[in-house]
Amino acid sequence: MTVHLNERGLFTWSEWGEVFSEHRRRSADAGIADGQDQYYLDWLAALEELLIRKGRASADSLRTLKQAWIEAYQRTPHGKPVRLEATAAGD
DSSP states (O other): OHHHHHHTTSSOHHHHHHHHHHHHHHHHHTTOOOSHHHHHHHHHHHHHHHHHHTTSOOHHHHHHHHHHHHHHHHHSOTTSOOOOOTTTTTO
8 A cells, every 4th residue: 555655646755764764763762672563553653644644534534444444353254354334434
């Protein structure tokens, strides 16, 4: 998704690098262990920040969408695709 949004011109790689690096620094400064999970969480936080900065999403809409994904995941049987309801995805 990040590559796609960059290719669509939402942000430059320089912008991405600055925001992502800042999130990585914040995690390190907070003493958070640097594992795969944290790398992913920092990546996601950076993407969300750019979406908000660029006016493509609000913090509230992102929270709502995350909760919808959690609920969809929890009700999905193992091995089946996770599906969001159209209203949960903001459509």
